[in-house]
Amino acid sequence: MHPLLKAIFSASFAASILRVTTPILFAALGSVVADLSGVVNIALEGMMLISALVGVIVSAFTGSAWMGFFAGAAAGVLVGLVLGYFHLKLRTNVILAGIALNLLASQGTVFVLYAVAHDKGVSSSLPSKVMPEVQLPIIKDIPVLGPIIGKQNILTYMSLIAVVVIYLFLYKTSFGLRLRAVGENPDAADSVGISVHKVRFIALAISGALAGMGGVHLSMGYVSWFSRNMTSGRGFIALAAKALGRTHPIGAFFASLLFGLTDALSNYMQSLRVPGEFIQMIPYVVTLVVLAVYSGRQLKSGRFSNE
Amino acid sequence: MTRNTWFELLRTGVAIAVALLIGFVVTWLVSESPGEAFGYFLKGPFTSIRRLGAFLEAAVPLTFTGLAVSLVFSAGQFNMGAEGHFFIGAVAATAAGIFFDLPPVIHTLVCLAAGMAAGAIGGFIPGILKARWNASELVASLMLNYVFLKLGMYLITYHLRDPSAGALVSLPLKETSWLPQFTRTTKLHAGILVMFLAVFLCYYFLYRTTKGYEARMTGHNISFARYSGIPVLSVMLLVQVLGGAVAGLGGAVEMLGIYRRFQWQASPGYGFDGVIIAILARNNPLLVPVAAVFLAYLRVGADVMALYADVSAEMVSIIQAVIILLVTAEAFLAGYRHRLTLKEVKQRASAS
Structure with a gap:
């Protein structure tokens, strides 16, 4: 068997999928x-990047x-609240506010990195810590499953738990119901006494916290340093994962796994004699294709039906 | 000047002032001698002829990306692809400048066309995904930026590389393809004329043609546009293709006028600055060069500051982000505008 295929059908490859899925899943x-x-x-994207740097520095x-x-x-929460302030209070277009924050994050983190570590590329001069790896007692001995999910970074487990927690929060709590009501029909929610602004502020804070954990995983789990623009589009891939997962936590989980798979594949294929540029392109091309195919389904099911 | 124009000018001015103030506070936090550092930032672009030249040169690519973003934003399309279009346009022009053997002028035109075509294809992809399948042009264009960056670097590394050069740069473009530079001290070049032509054409398209009107109407109120029979989907596609072409043209002009061999390892960031320019210029092509000059001033000032003081050039991104946030904040200074309106109404009421 070709060594690459052999590598792909190994447990360590499956484990690496979970590892690279973690930041995308949090953000999704x-x-x-x-x-x-x-x-x-x-x-x-910007939230992840800022949190990745803050985690390393702190x-x-x-x-x-x-x-x-x-x-x-906490840095993720703060960025979420800033976004909320501009969007909800000052009525800035939310896309443009997001663009501004992403720009701020991509350059601003380099600025802060230089001020703290006197380096514009990586933070390796800082003695930053990594989040611990955890070995699950009984599960690690189960054949096949054990080597895959038996030993992972604690943040990877937390991301899997977060899927369940966010699902329960959104669909089994009264606040989750209010949150969805605000998204579905803000006027109706307002008329029954729900504060739309308050709910959205909280939603953005939670969103920031989750993206922040994804960022921390990048710089304190995936690798042990911060490097400039290390998110390399994961925050945007997460948007595609959300769309593919039909804006549902469980759906987002499976979609993130798909993107994690392509990410892991592209990592494993670095050894092939194909120009690296093409291999690095894979995750983005797959995202584009998925976006097109998935949105196509959405269109057929009624949106823009008058055209 | 109408009250609205006056108010928008004031709001932009206040936003810039607040942004510069925040920039100063940040400089003060990290610098040993903040006053001096910020002085370099503000005065830097005027400290020598060469820098003044660099400052005006930088306004040229920024005008192209600003125009590109203005076109797509006018139609309410959040296509962020200008960054990638500019990059791939530069690569295409490089290839055309190396491989073709053509008489002067014609060679230049072919290279410019190659850049435009590459950019247009880049705009077409998110455009068609949006128009046909309702896929988010924002995510699609951002993904494409990465694809174009990798594709461009592949082409430079494997097909256009100068093997005799130590660094990863392309072969030099043939002299027949160059846009001539005007003087020896600065790199100001004939691309400026192409730039003014592009400004005029974009203005003409948006404000003097039916398609341009339809584009602006789509951006203003898509439901109304659809209701009044405007083919919004084809309009969305059209502006993204045009925007891509303009950004690609910008990349080509930069190659033919300034560098004459491809030497970027990463995307130079003009596309994202284009977003700020479009916002400052309110998507009006005639105002884009003015906003581009301002952004170029910030860029060169930051470079001079990083050279002479202990503050890195990325400080400017803080200023840029605050400008975007405040200029686009509808409620920013809205209280003042309300009072202004009230005052006028009262005056009119007492006059009659």
Whole structure:
């Protein structure tokens, strides 16, 4: 068998899919929450990037990975609230506000990195921590499944738990119902006394926290440093995962897995004698194709039916 | 000047002032000598002829991307592809400049056309995905930016590379394809004329043709546009193709006028600056060069500051983000506008 195929059908490949899915999944869940409340959050990319840097800096200065994690998640919340302030209070177009925040994040993180670490590329001069790997006691001994999900970064497990938590939150709690009501019909929600602004602010804060955890995974789990623009479009791929997953947490999970798969494939194919540029293109091309194919289905099912 | 124009000018001015103030606060936080650093930033572009030249040169590519974004934004399309279109346009012009053997002028025109065509294809893809399948042009164009960057680097590395050069650069473009530079001290070049032509054509398209009117109507109120029989889907597609062509043309002009061999390793960021320019210019092509000059001023100022002071050039992104946020915030200074309106109404009432 070709060594690449052999590698792909190994448990370590399956494990690596889960690993690279983690940041996309966190961000996709963040996108689902914001979207259901009626706000298109395209600032996910920037939130992830800012949290990735904050996590590294705080963990380096406190010496604690968990402090870095909480600071990173809090940074995501803060960016979410800033987005909320401009969109909800100052009535900035939400897409343009997202673009502004992404721009700020992509350059601003380099600015801060330079101010803190005197380097514009990577943070390797900072003694930052990584989130721990966890071995699940019984599961790790199950054949096939064990090597895949038995030992992963704690953030990978948290992302899987987050799928369930966000699902329960959105569909089994009264606040989740209110959140969806606000997204479905803000006027109706307002008429029964739900504060649309308040709900959307909270949704954006949750969205930011989730994206922030995804960012922290990138710089404190996936690798152990921050590098400029290390998100490389994952925040936008998460938007596609949300669309493919029909704005539902479970759907977003499977969609994120698909994008994780292409990401992992492109990592494994670096060894092939194909120009690296083409291999690096795969995740983006797949996202484009999925976007087109999926949206096509949506169109047939009635939208824009008058054309 | 109508009250509305006056108010928009004021709002833009206040937004820029607030942004610069925040920029100064940030500089003050990180710098040992913030006053000096910020002084370099503000005065930098005027400190030598060469820098003044660099500042005006930078306005040229920024005008092209600003025009491209203005076109798509006018029709309410959030196509962020200008970055990738500019890049792939530059690659296409490089290829045409290396491979073709043509007489002067004609060679230049062929290279410009190659850049436009590459950009137009780049605009067509998200456009058709949106028009036919209702796929988000925002996500599609951002994904395509990565694809174009990788594709461009592949072409440069494997097909256009100069093997005798130490760094990863393309072969030099043939002299017949160059856009001539005017002076020796600066790199100001004939591409400026192409730029003014593009400004005029974009203005003419948006404000003097039926399709342009339909595009603006689609951007203004898509439901109304559809109701009044405007073929909104084909309009969406058209502006994205045109926007792509203009950005691609910008990339080509930059290659033929300034660099004459491809030497970027990463996308130069003109496309995202184009978004800010379109916002400042309110999507009006005639105002785009003015906004582009301002953005170029910020860019060169930041470079000068990074050269002489302990603040990195990325500081300018903070200023840019605040400008976008405040200029597009409908409620920013809305209270003032309300009072202004009230005052006028009262005056008219007492006069009659």
